[in-house]
Amino acid sequence: MATSSSDKPNAPTGTPKPMAPGDQAPEGTPGTGEDVCPRCGGSGRIGGSACPECGGRGKIVKGIGGA
Template sequence: MTDTDRKNPGDEDVPGTKQTGENICPTCAGSGTIGQKPCPDCGGSGQVTVIVGDA
């Protein structure tokens, strides 16, 4: 298990999976923090992995 296998609560899929992309975390609006705390959805990165697909 490597770091790239880890998935944050806000991620729709594991980073590196086909047809996924990085998106601004909607929970913290890309700031990585909620108030004084790290955003729980993106793990403080400010980005989440979302499934893009072909549509």
């Protein structure tokens, strides 16, 4: 009797995308924009491992326009 398929029992609602530790806001938030991760310089990797700041994306979301 599965009325809805869900393979994520602990998935919270309202979080369509995971945020990296370096993100100041969820991706797509008005007044924010992606910028090159200052920690890894956009490579997404540090010392052969995924950058902990951007989660390996090489970019972080931060406020723009002096918000």
